[in-house]
Amino acid sequence: MDGDRRRWRQCFLSGAVFLVCMAGTTLPTPLYGLYQEKFGFSELTVTVVYAVYAFGVIGVLLLSGNVSDAVGRRPVLLWGLGFAAASAVCFLCATGLGWLYAGRLLSGLSAGLFTGAATAYVMESAPHGGASRATFVATAANMGGLGCGPLLAGVLAQYAPWPLYLPFAVHLVLLGGSVAVLVGLAETVKERRPLRSARPRRPGVPLQVRAVFGPAATASFVGFALFGVFTSVSPAFLAEYLDVDNHAVSGAIVALAFFASTAGQLMAGRVGVGRSLLWGCAGLFGGLTLLAGALWWDLLVLVVLSAFVGGSGQGLAFRGALQAVAEACPADRRASVISTLFVVAYAGISVPVIGVGVLSGPIGLEDAGLVFIACMALLVLGAAVYLFRRPVRETT
Known part of the structure; x- marks a missing residue:
């Protein structure tokens, strides 16, 4: 004890x-x-x-x-x-x-x-x-x-x-x-080896994993892209269009998305892999829709709801993605495939966010955000349709 x-x-x-x-x-x-x-x-x-x-x-x-x-x-x-x-x-x-x-x-x-x-x-x-x-x-x-x-x-x-x-x-x-x-x-590592033994692993996805990896990686990309936009440009949007100059408020709204993700990941353990991926995609789509409404009507309440709904969807989708990919992988390729999933997810934090920044100059932050939302919504909607037609099998 x-x-x-x-x-x-x-x-x-x-x-x-x-x-x-x-x-x-x-x-x-x-x-x-x-x-x-x-x-x-x-x-x-x-x-x-x-x-x-x-x-x-x-x-x-x-x-x-x-x-x-x-x-x-x-x-x-x-x-x-x-x-x-x-x-x-x-x-x-x-x-x-x-x-x-x-x-x-x-x-x-x-x-x-x-x-x-x-x-x-x-x-x-x-x-x-x-x-x-x-x-x-x-x-x-x-x-x-x-x-x-x-x-x-x-x-x-x-x-x-x-x-x-x-x-x-x-x-x-x-x-x-x-x-x-x-x-x-x-x-916790009992048998340690020299540093030279830790060689870089090339990312890769075995053939038998690709059917699961595609929608899982897409949902992960969109979820991290949503977080990227919240943590990079949402404070500017709040200040410029909603007159929210209080740094504590803008920080709390961003924090809400991450806390909601934690709650979503906790729920994923209860609803199962396949359903958490599908419901996570639905949550991400809902969060993107609410964010579009916030940009269109300049409503703070929709920004808050978007953080909560989108964050919960990201948590559901990402934990479901990790578990689905891990279960579909052969043991000797699991670490490499999970690393590949993380690379795709973190690409979502960088590439779309820079795209928003590029577009914000010629068309403005609001319209750039709407273009981002449209692209991400199409991606996550495609993943959801695929998962609905070919659900991820539960492993007991």
Whole structure:
């Protein structure tokens, strides 16, 4: 019993470290408007600064996603915390646009290292029979951390001094505490190997997985694209068209999408793989429709509803996608295929978001958002029709 308590303690503490690291990746979200005023750059530049993060994540997933299997979880997580701290320092020292690019890239490297290693560490720390609970701890830490970032930064920027500095100083303190916690936890990889044994794995999808992978990857792409738009340009839309200049409010709306995703992932475990994918697509379509209404009629309530409905749909769809792909894969290809799914998902954070930024110049932010919504709605609708006609089989 004491052993189980110790393992649960490590599971929850490692989840807390995971949350702190992921919070740093969304910390700048409600601050982009302030950076625009300070450095005088366009909405396109905001989306590119945001998307640099995704390129960092994808690079780590492709080149070193399996490093923690060889050298251990804790060394990789300590490197991840180091990159997160370096990112915070870049934002603290920012005197120009180059610092923002560097900070976002370092943040992406940190998230790329944490995405796989921290999830595995949390799950491996749980006692026997606790896999389901530990999976939710990892999920809640990941999405909850992404939600806590804009909420923390928005509140501090609105109600405390030094809005462009205090959020990152607070995060540095939290990172220091996370290092202290992590050093005191046990390693879960028992047989460690040299770093050179961790070779990059080429992404790929076996033939027998492609029927499931197509709609799963499409839903993941759309869900992450929706999050990308919320975290990059929604504060600008709220300020420009809805007169919402309160940073705490804009941060809370972005946070709501991530918290709703956590709730959606929790529901996915109850409704099953096939239904969670299909219902997730429906939720994403509903969230996109509500966001279109918010852009068309300039209604704050529709933005809030879009965050909740779209976030819930993303959580349902992404957990269903992960489980469906994992179950369809042969064991010796599972890690490679899941990495491919994550690459597609993070491409959704970058490519469509930059597209919105490109279009916002000639046609305006509202119309650019409507074009984005139309494209994403067609994608997710196609995935939903496919899943309705060829449901994913449940594995017992």
